[in-house]
Amino acid sequence: MASLVAPDHFSPTEDAAALQKACTGLGTNEKAIIEVLGHRNAAQRKQIRQAYEQLYEEDLVKRLESELTRDFEKAVYRWILDPADRDAVLANVALKKSNPDYPVIIEISCIRTPDELLEVRKAYQLRYKRSLEEDVAAHTTGDIRKLLVGLVSAYRYQGEEINARLANSEADLIHDAIKDKAFSHDEVIRILTTRSKAQLRATFNRYQEDQGTSITKNLLVENPDEILVALRTTIRGLNDPNKYFVKVLSNGIKRAGTDEDDLTRVIVTRAEKDLKEIKEEYYKKNSVSLDQAVAKDTTGDYKAFLLTLLGSEE
Amino acid sequence: MASLVAPDHFSPTEDAAALQKACTGLGTNEKAIIEVLGHRNAAQRKQIRQAYEQLYEEDLVKRLESELTRDFEKAVYRWILDPADRDAVLANVALKKSNPDYPVIIEISCIRTPDELLEVRKAYQLRYKRSLEEDVAAHTTGDIRKLLVGLVSAYRYQGEEINARLANSEADLIHDAIKDKAFSHDEVIRILTTRSKAQLRATFNRYQEDQGTSITKNLLVENPDEILVALRTTIRGLNDPNKYFVKVLSNGIKRAGTDEDDLTRVIVTRAEKDLKEIKEEYYKKNSVSLDQAVAKDTTGDYKAFLLTLLGSEE
Known part of the structure; x- marks a missing residue:
């Protein structure tokens, strides 16, 4: 289940206006941004982006990028994108690192459903004008390439029957x-x-x-x-995706300085899916709640935003 | 361009009734079947199947299978299926041969558009409860496996830009x-x-x-x-798909006894797409028209059906 708390009813134009106001004048009102975006699901965020574009003839994503900074900016940017498009961005960023971040590619290709992975491949082509498998192949060699190209190209059978x-x-x-x-x-x-x-x-x-x-x-x-x-x-x-995510989160938080990329990615990609179960599993494993661990290891607007997505407002 | 001649207006229920009549009583009226199905495109054939099912509570595909025989039956069966489902069947039949028919797998994976290939993979799962790449891998080994699994798993970028x-x-x-x-x-x-x-x-x-x-x-x-x-x-x-098809057709017709599988497959899969251009290319290459070559090498209802799909009624 989702950890995200989103209302059934909302007004895209009112939200767009609130975000525009938060970005206007001296200084940005980060709290207002969190208050809106941290409580809207993917379909709602899409409608807000469309309403914002119509009202202000400006791309909300670009506007927020110019207003926000560092980990908070990154988290909001990841969050506001459509899930398939977000995965395309995550995969591309992971591949372009001087040491490609293989686990991100593996996570996207193994944990998304087969149909979701197809959507990621379509979004990747739309954004980068190349196929995902082509870029994976270009940034890897040898056995790793064989494994990763195979994983991103898979369209696995989705039935539960086993042999x-x-x-x-x-x-x-x-x-x-x-x-x-x-x-x-x-x-x-x-x-x-x-x-x-x-x-x-x-x-x-x-x-x-x-x-x-x-x-x-x-x-x-x-x-x-x-x-x-x-x-x-x-x-x-x-x-076992949930166990996998708990491990990624635990490692990310334990590491000196916290691995914000991993932390942001897991919370942003799972908040609308199964972050509740992941939180339960995290608690079982670490005897401390994920909310507490995140609160302890992060600060400021970034911390407030992650906690909002975790469904735990302070 | 298509070689198929299909009317803009037609009545699914009248067609279903005509087919039912053709299958009723002593002997089957193959001519009537060709007259209807040989002049309907994929969307129309689908509507006829649905109308037939509603009117007679029977699957038209199964009924035709029980009425028809040999090459003609095979051709009608291939023709009546949705294109993606038909490719799934063609791929499966090719894989299950004691010597898997690799060219069929290559043809489907390289010549269909990337989006069409995805539809074939979906249709394959629906029909066989396994993924296409899984079955390709299971029926091949070594380098052939590497190539074929890669080809069927590809979702190529579809833009025209080149580097x-x-x-x-x-x-x-x-x-x-x-x-x-x-x-x-x-x-x-x-x-x-x-x-x-x-x-x-x-x-x-x-x-x-x-x-x-x-x-x-x-x-x-x-x-x-x-x-x-x-x-x-x-x-x-x-x-160059057209040149490729001309080669397949030429080889199929030249071979002693004619390779009906190749002949049927190419005509049935291309009749609604680009068989006109393939016919032109065939003539350039062989100085005899494809229609004449097919007429010379085939007989009976099978011949009449292929010629109808080729847009050349005698």
């Missing part, structure tokens, strides 16, 4: 690959990039039953190389 | 691979499976200018292995 015999044989196949230290074996990548999520979970469970330990544990080695880390991220994202 | 520098560097890269006889080099497969068709055509042209000969000619060797044949088919399909 138990197949789960059995593919669990064996993965086990053999791990035993031979052929982690990025073509067959392993083929399985991870083409099978349905339901089928993969059956395979992962079967592996655990047969071996008494999980694949991700068996992939834990000292000083793992890039592909090994990427494979573990892939399996964790496919197997 | 000339990239065309240059990737033409060089392909040339180096061919020189080293590393035909199925990962980079070659990456280029063929991710770049837009416009970009690829620029790359192929650049190659031809630099080397004085085409890639496909440079890939011609005696006793080529599977992957080499598949790469040539891929490049021909991406580079």
